[in-house]
Amino acid sequence: MFRRLLIANRAEVAVRIARTCRSLGIETVGVYSEADAGASWLDAFDRAVCIGPGHAGRSYLAQEALLQAALQEECQALHPGWGFLAENALFATRVEQLGIAWVGPTPRAIRLMGDKALARETMAAVGLTVIPGSHGVLSSANEARRAADEIGYPVLLKAKAGGGGRGMRLGRDAAELAVAFEEASQEAASAFGDAGLYLEKFIAPGRHIEFQVLGDAYGAAIHLGERECSVQRRHQKLVEEAPSQAVDDATRERLGAQIAEAVAGLRYRGVGTMELLRAASGELFFMEMNTRLQVEHPVTEAITGIDLVEQQLRVAAGQPLALRQEDVRFTGHAVEARINAEDPERDFQPAPGRIEELSFPADRGPGHVRVDTHVTAPYDVPPFYDSLIAKVIASADTREDALDTLRDCLAGARVVGVPTTISAHLKVLDDSRFRSGDYDTGLIDAIGLATAVEE
C-alpha cells in the first residue's frame, strides 16, 4: 500500500478520504487555498500544503501547484476526490507521468467517458441500451432536425463535453429545435470550449437511477447495486437512496451483471457510476458514466458494508479486486440528504457566511445515522466553492425506518448562521409521493420547492 498520499481536494471529501487513509496506515497530505487557511478540517491530515489563492482556478484547479505539492511532499499517490480535477484526463496523465499513482481510472477511460457522445456509442457497442438519439456529434442544425424527425419529438440536445445541465436544451418541435441548437452550441462552447452537441429522445417523467461499479487493473469488475437520485433541483441531486424502489432484485441482478461485464470489457480501473434513466414504461436507458467517487457513495457503503475509498486505493495500488460479485450483499435501506448552505426560499441561492452552530442528533429514530462533514462551528463558509456543508446518511432495516431516522435527525438538527436545505429535505421526507416510493425527477416541482427546472 502507499506510504503517503496527496488529497487534491478540499473540505468534506478530503476529510472523508483521509479517514480511510488513516485506517489503512497511509499518511495524508492535504492541500488548501488561502481562503481555507486555518480551517479546522485541515487537522484531518498528517500535514497540509497551501497551494494558492482562494479562487479555485489558482488553487484547487491549479495543476502545476498540486503536482509540485505532491513531488515536494514525496507522495506516491494522489486522490482527486470529486469535482475540481477528478475527471480531467490531462491531469491524470500528468500525475501518472511523474510516477505518482492516480487514484482513479486511466486517462483513456476518463477521456472516453468524458466525451458523452462517444460514451453513448461505446456503451451501445457493449450491449447496453441507450436512449434513442443521434449517431455521434451533430454537424449542423439540419442534421439535428433530420435526427429528430427520425426519432420523434420532443428531443433533448446535450453537449458532448457536458455536465451539470449546461449546453442542454429541449426541442419540442422543429422550430424550437433550430433555436435550441444555436443556443446550446454557444453555451457548450463557452462552458466547455467545445461546441459539439448530440441529441436524445426527451424522456419525461423519468427516474434517475445509477449503478455503482468497481473494476481492477486486470479486467475484473463487479457492481455494488444501484442508487436512486431522482430528487433533483436544476439537475443537482438533493436526496439519494439505495436501493431504488423502482428496481427489483431480478432487474438488479440482470442489469448489474450486464453493466459489470461492460465495465470489465473497458478494463476499467477504480470506482465509477453508470447513470441510467428509467422511463415511465419501466425501460432503463444508459445516459453516461462518471469516472470518479460520487458524493452519494455513502448510501452504497451503508447497504453493502464496503468502504469504497478503500477499494479505490487498493485498486490504484495495483491490487486485484478481492471482492467477487457473490461477496456483495445488500442489507437494509439507506438515504442521504445533502446539506448545503443555500436558501430554499431564494431559489436555492448559495448563502456563504459564518456557521455559529452545527449539530445533528444521531440518536433519534430506529436506524443508524452517519454524518460526513468537515465543519466544526464556528466555521466560515468561503464564497468560492461548492456550498455543501454536510451529508447526513440514515440507514435501517426498512425504507420506512431509514426515512424516519433521517427526518427525525434533520428535525432535531441545529444549524445557526446560514440558511440550509434542511427545510426542503423535511418537506421531501414528509411528502406522500416520496414516502410511497413512486416518484420521479419532477418531485421537487410537484412539491413546489423550486422554480421550474430549466429546460
Added chain:
Amino acid sequence: MARIALHPLGSQLATEQAQTNRDAVEPLERRLAERRAAVRSGWGEKYVERVHRKGKLTSNERIERIVDPGTETLAVGTLVNDEKTFGPENRTSPGAGVITVFGVVHGRWTMIIANDNTVASGSWWPRTPEKIQRAQEMALRLRLPVIYLVDSSGLFLPEQAHTFPGRTGAGAIFTMNSRLSAAGVPQIAGVFGDCIAGGGYMPIISDVVYMTEQAYMVIAGAALIKGGKSQQVTSLDIGGPDVHVHLSSCADHRVPDDETCVARLRDEVASLPSSAVGYYRRGAEPAPPRFASSDIAGIFPLDHRHLYDMRQVVARLVDDSLFREVLPHVGREMLCGVARVSGLWIGLIANNPELIDHPEHAGEKRPGGILYREGIAKISQFARTCGDDGIPLVWLQDISGFDIGAEAEKQGLLGYGSSLIYTNSTTSVPTLTVLLRKASGAGYYAMAGMPYEPVIQLATPITRLAVMEGRTLAIGAYRTRLDDSFNIVADSEEERERIERGMKAVEDQITADMDPHCAARQMDVDEVVTLGELRRWLCAFGEMAYQSIGYRTIRNPRIWSLHDLLLLADEPH
C-alpha cells in the same frame, strides 16, 4: 528516478487574427485539393470504364479494398510530374502513373506501390522509376512490408532515354527489390494484368507472387516474337498463370479475379508479425492535442516576414498538447524537446521565429528563425541524444538560413554547421522533415533537408524552398548597382527603372520556383500536405517508426541518455 515530465503547451488563438490567417491559406489549400483530385482521376472516366469492362478494378479501387476499413491512406509523390507533358502527343502522366501510399492492413502500416491502370495502362514515365524507388526506400528505412499491385505495360517508350539507362533508371527498382529482400523486409506482389519487361521483373523478387487469370509476366510481349502473329500467340499464352504458376514457378498462386487477389494479399499481411506500437507506448494511450490541429493555419501570418509563436504549432501536433522542452534557456532561436504522438515518444526540433535576447549584447534583440552558434550546438546535441536513445526525430523548418557576417565567421559557424550536418548524415533514427514555411539555403540543409535523407520530407501549401528569398538573390545579382543599404545607385531615372525591373524579374522568378508544387513535381519533397493534416502524418510516422522490432536502437526511457543531458544542464525535471 530520472523521469521526463511533459508540460502543457499552447493557448487559444486570437479569433480575428486566426481567421485572417486562415483566409490567406485557404486558396493555396484549395489549389492543392484540386491538383490532388486531378491526379486521382487519372486519364479520366473513359479509362476507368475500360478497366471495369475487362472485369478488373482500378488501382485506386484495389488500394481501397486492401487497407483496413475506415482507415485512411497517406500518399507520397502525388504531385510528381503534375502538369508536365511528355512525348510527341503531349501526354500527361498523373502521379507519374504510379500510386504510392502508406496504408494500414490488419493493423500494420505497409507501403503499397500500385501502377495506375487508368494512366496509359500503368506505363512507366520519366520519374516513375524514381517515385517507386523512393517508396521502396521509405519502406526499407522503416522496415514496412511492401505490397506491389502490378499492372504495367512497361516503359512509355517515346521517353525511354530518360527512364532506362541512368543510376535511377527502371533497373534500380529491382536493386531496391533486392535490398529490401536482403534486409528481410517482406514484399508481397499481386499481378493483375500486363507485366511486360521491367513490369515483369518488379514482382519476381517478392516473397510471394499472386497472379489473376488476366495477368501475365513476360520479358517481351507477343508482339516481339517472330512468327507470333501468324500463330496467333498471345502474351497470356506465353506468360500467364498456366506458365508461371505451374511450369516456371516464377509466381506462387493463381486467383480468379482482382477481389480474390486483394483478399489473399491481405491474408499474407495478417500472417506477418503484428505491430510493436502498443508495446512501445509503454502504457500511454494516444490522446488528441487539446488545441485542434485544424487551427494551425490560423497561426501563420500572411506576410512571411511577420513573427508568430512556434510553440502554438507544436501544441497542435502532439498528444494532449504536452511537451518537454530541452535546454530552453540557451539558443532560444531553436525549440527542441520531446513529446508523444499516438502515445509514442518523438523528438521535435523547430525554429523559433520570434525576436530573442542577444546572448552577448545585453538589452539587444535579434531575429529568430536563423541558425546562430548556440542554437546549432543545442540542436546538434539534442539530435545526437535522440540518435543514442532511438527517439524518432521530427524537424519543423521555418528557417531563413545561417547567421552571416564577420562575427559569425569568427565564431566558426561553418564548423558548427558541419557538425550538425555530420550528425544528421549519420543518425540511425527515423527522421521526418517538415518544411513548414521557409526552407532557405544552408539552413534547409542543416535542419535535415532532403539531401540529408529524412525518411519522409513534407511541404505545406505555404512552404518557400530555395537557396534564398527572391529579394535577397536580386540584391546579390545587382550588388554593383546598390549602395550599403541596398538602395539603387543610378545616373538616370531610366537606368533606375531598368535596374528595378531587372531586380523584380529575378525576384519573381525565384518566388515562382519556391512554389511547393514545383518542388513536389520534381520530387524535392515527398508530398505537399495541408497544415491541418500534419498531426495525422506525425502520428503515422511515429507508428511506422515503432512498428518493427530488432533493426534499430530503441532504449527504454529509464536509461535514456537524455537524462544525462538534462542533469548536466541542471534541468532534471
